[in-house]
Amino acid sequence: MVIINPAPAALSPDDLSLFYTTDDLLSGSPILVFYGPTATSTQATHSRIQAHVFSPAGLQHFARLIISPTATFYSAVTCLPREEQGDEICRGLAFSLYKYFAELPINVKNTWEKQCNSLGNLPSAPKLFTESHAAMLASRMVRVQNVPEIINDVRQSLAEQALSWLDLDVVLPAGAIQKLDNPRESSLFDESEDDILQERYGQYAPIVKLFGDAAFLPTSKLRRAPSKPTALNKTQSFSRKQKENLRREMCELLDTEESFVSKIYDLIHSVAADFRQKAKSKGSGSSSPSEQALKGLFPPSLDKILEVNLGFMEAIRKILEETENDAIQDIESANDSIYVAPLRGQKDVQDVTGAFTIAKELVEWFPKFADCYTDYIQAHSDFSQFLKVFMKETGSSFSKRVHETGEQRLMSMLIEPVQRLPRYNLYIDNIVKQLPVRHPALKPFLKARDIISEICSRDSPSSQQMKVIERLRKLVFSWPPNFQPQGRLITAVDVVELPPPYHPELHGPGSTSGILLLFADFLVLLHKPSGSNVTARSIISDVDNAKGAESSSGPSGLIFHQHIKLSDVLLSEYSCGKIVQLISPTTSASQGERPRSRDCSINNIGIRIFYLSGSYEGKAHRWIEEVVKARVEGRFSESERESHKWEVRSISGELGLFSALFESSEGQNVEGRREPAKIRVVVDPAKTSKEIKVGEEGVEAVVSISILNADFYLLEITGLNDYGTRDCLTGFEFLPVLTKRYSPPARSCLSRYTAKQCVATHSVAY
Structure with missing residues (x-):
């Protein structure tokens, strides 16, 4: 820091x-x-x-x-x-x-x-x-x-204040970022990371590498980083034992698929069919659910899952039966020799193990799982609620049939499709770790794995966000009815707001307990009443757990206090990472006002000091890292973050950098893009069109990087209060010099807020 x-x-x-x-x-x-x-x-x-x-x-x-x-x-x-x-x-x-x-x-x-x-x-x-x-x-x-x-x-x-993480916007010239067919496959088998970087960024690859390794930010399409298999075989050996294990894992995939299809067939034809028939013929005076209402418990997507998985099972079975004799002979004749990979572009590769054919079949069939499984998974979250409503009439014929079937058994059967989907990745992991490096089946297996990961992470972002906000309205008293953050809820932290002069006395006079909610676009401050045992962890748990939120007896006792745009927040840390200082506008939409724009004025700037407790106690650097990542996520629309012309990179050091890389917009507004970062890095400014300058839209420093030759760069920094530096350096010197040069403009920036800070400390004189 x-x-x-x-x-x-x-x-x-x-x-x-x-x-x-x-x-x-x-x-x-x-x-x-x-x-x-x-x-x-x-x-x-x-x-x-x-x-x-x-x-x-x-x-x-x-x-x-x-x-x-x-x-x-x-x-x-x-x-x-x-x-x-x-x-x-x-x-x-x-x-x-x-x-x-x-x-x-x-x-x-x-x-x-x-x-x-x-x-x-x-x-x-x-x-x-x-x-x-x-x-x-x-x-x-x-x-x-x-x-x-x-x-x-x-x-x-x-007290001494420090900064451990900073978010940057790194602007490359238009056309600098090229689209790759499949960078993951290249990195595993054909090309090194440097080769991929060179292919994507061309002459700017060395500069991009200065900002660290590629990082991950969730989107609605993929809410977590794809979990890569950790036991890939990095050698070219293909022993008899590996071939035996490979065949056994593929047969186990078929066995479990047969078992799954059998369970779904039983659910539809032995359980759901009876419920559907009774609902179809129920009398007008019956309190049992109607045929339409029953679709909430047995949706049409369940029948589609049976149809698709039945076809998938038959395709896998056919392949294993056709390759059984060749696979057995290959295992018996195996001598633990080195596997010789086929030449690039070679067709009609002999597949005696059946692995390559199975992998291609997975790639062909898994996309067919997308719609039916996505619909079913989204509907499954409401199954318990539907069943609770249907079971209210204890004397109805529906309740009696549920009792005969067994409510626990019914719910266990209904969750089978939800649990089945992620298991495919486990089987794929077990298969690919038996294959030698450069085996032709590896790429399609990993591609199939990514397809399943993407389906598992699907959810409607708007509906999910509405559910989160609705749960928070129930839990938090006086949540503004017109306040609807668009960014996802990332995390929360327990805090105690300290009064001047900011001694870390958690139960001293004037201190106030609360919780900070971090969204991708807003920071929300909740006050915690005296004696409340609600924690940030319990709030996140209640929000994530639909059942817990529905069963909540009422508000948690938390009181909504203020919300602040994340782009207006400036954080620093001191007291060995126990305390954070928050600088932000004092007026907000929660008070019926909205700052006119992000500028460098401090007329409405206020300072608040928070002692972190709970899981973030003594870890202010980790909290600031979360805020920095959230700020990058909230600055760009999902469509832009999912495009090939956008990437986020991270590097740790004395000052950790979390950087969003994208091309120059040629002076045009990009749809969905919000306020820029306070620090803006422009690569090769001679080829970049007119861009935002210091003092515009809240930008406090502009860093220009020009290529002098293969080994040297020109680093120019301009900041507020006529601050400016100019350095000729190597790539090895880049981060240390940037960190050193950043400190003066940061202090200059913070000096603008000193007046407000010291006004808050006037109580020391009494």
């Missing part, structure tokens, strides 16, 4: 006195000055002092000040009332305050001025940040006695 706000210098309560006042010209802002002799003298004199000024604009250290009539800032002393000009301490306070004001950045002064009240406009009021202003404050300052406590509070409120 990188340090974005260093810890303040040590302050000695034995050597320093503390003076305090509030500034009526700047909305009652607190001003504190730690005053004492310099480290080289035993007492404060009229000429040599140290002063440490703390205000809403930050803490500034002046370790050695020489107060002399010829000094630049002595004019503040001459502005003091005559009776106070002879006071050495008052002279030192005025001098140090004027120096403090004079060295404030322009943007900080402007921010502070915007917060001033009407008193600052009075004709008698001194001009802000002048020597008269400093003298007025110095003459009003009073001594504070509890210096050690105040020092502790100031250091805690301005």
Whole structure:
């Protein structure tokens, strides 16, 4: 992680006195000055002092000040009332305050001025940040006695802050990303990762590699990373034992398929047929479910599953019967020799084991499973509810038939198709680990495996999202009726919001327990009432578990407090990863207002400090990593993330980077794409059309990478407050230099929020 706000210098309560006042010209802002002799003298004199000024604009250290009539800032002393000009301490306070004001950045002064009240406009009021202003404050300052406590509070409120993860947008020139036929197959058998990278990105492959390895983000088409077989045979040996195991695994696939088809046949013809017939002929006064209602429990997709699997079973059986004799002879004559792979493009390869033919059959049949299994899996989630409704009339003939069949047995039979689908991947894994590398059956087996994985992960994203939000409405009190996050719910964390000056006292006065819900597009803050035992884990469990949500007796006691667009959130960590600082707009749609746009103004910026507990306790870096990934996911539509012209890469180090790579849009808006990342990387800017600049749409830094030759790159960074760097470096130096160069603009960016942060710490003076 990188340090974005260093810890303040040590302050000695034995050597320093503390003076305090509030500034009526700047909305009652607190001003504190730690005053004492310099480290080289035993007492404060009229000429040599140290002063440490703390205000809403930050803490500034002046370790050695020489107060002399010829000094630049002595004019503040001459502005003091005559009776106070002879006071050495008052002279030192005025001098140090004027120096403090004079060295404030322009943007900080402007921010502070915007917060001033009407008193600052009075004709008698001194001009802000002048020597008269400093003298007025110095003459009003009073001594504070509890210096050690105040020092502790100031250091805690301005503790060292770090950042461990950052999300980037990496923009490549238009046409830079090429589509590959099947990168997974190439990586396993024909080409190295570098070859695939070169084929996809061409001359920009070395730059893409600088951003780490390809990472994974879920989509509605595939909600988890495809689970690859972990026991692939990496050798070319094909022993007798391997051939025996291969044949046994393929026969087991057929045996289990026959058993499954038999169970589904029994379910349809022995159980469902009876229920359907009774429903079809039921009288008008019967309380049993109608024929149409019964489709909720025995959907038409169940009959389609039997039809498809029956055909699949016969196809597999035919192949195994036809290859049985050749397979046995091959096993008996096996001598544990090295397998010789067929030449590339060779046709009519002899398949004595039957593995290649079986694999092709799986690839042909598995797509036919998609619609019927998807419909059935989606319908199955409501089976228990349908059965509960149908069984309410205990005296109905339907209830009696269920009792005769056995409710547990019925539900066990109905879940068979749901459990069957993922088992195909287990059989495929057992088969492919017996095959030697470069065996022609490997590719179709893995392709079939991906087909099953994709079917297993199918779900309607809109309907799933509606279910999640509906469950949250039931669990959380005062959830806004018009608040509907479009991104998926990713995770949740237990937090305790700490009051100024942010000591990690979880049960101290002013601390508030709550839960943060992380969506791909929003961060939601829930308040937890005193004594509540609801946790982030239980909320996620209730949301994921449809049955648990339906059986919930009522709200969980959680209270909706605020929602914030994730693109507006800036997080940092301190206190050894126990605490996170959240900087975000103070107004939100939850309060009936919406920020006009993402810009670099801090007029509506607020700071909140949270102590993480539960599964994320002491793991602020992991929480920030989740937020960074969510921000990337929420920035792009699913259609764009699923296209070949988009990729996400991740690299860990002193500063972990999670980067979205895509082509330049040539100045046009891309449908579904949201606010850009705060840090934007432009590759080969000479070939990129007009792009977003610093200060536009919330972009705080633009990084340009140009190729100088095969070994060197030109790295240029422009940021806020006229920040800029230019480095010629190698690929090995890229990440360390980028991390080092990023720290100053990050601190510059955060300095814009210092005023708000220090206002929150004004309680330290009381």
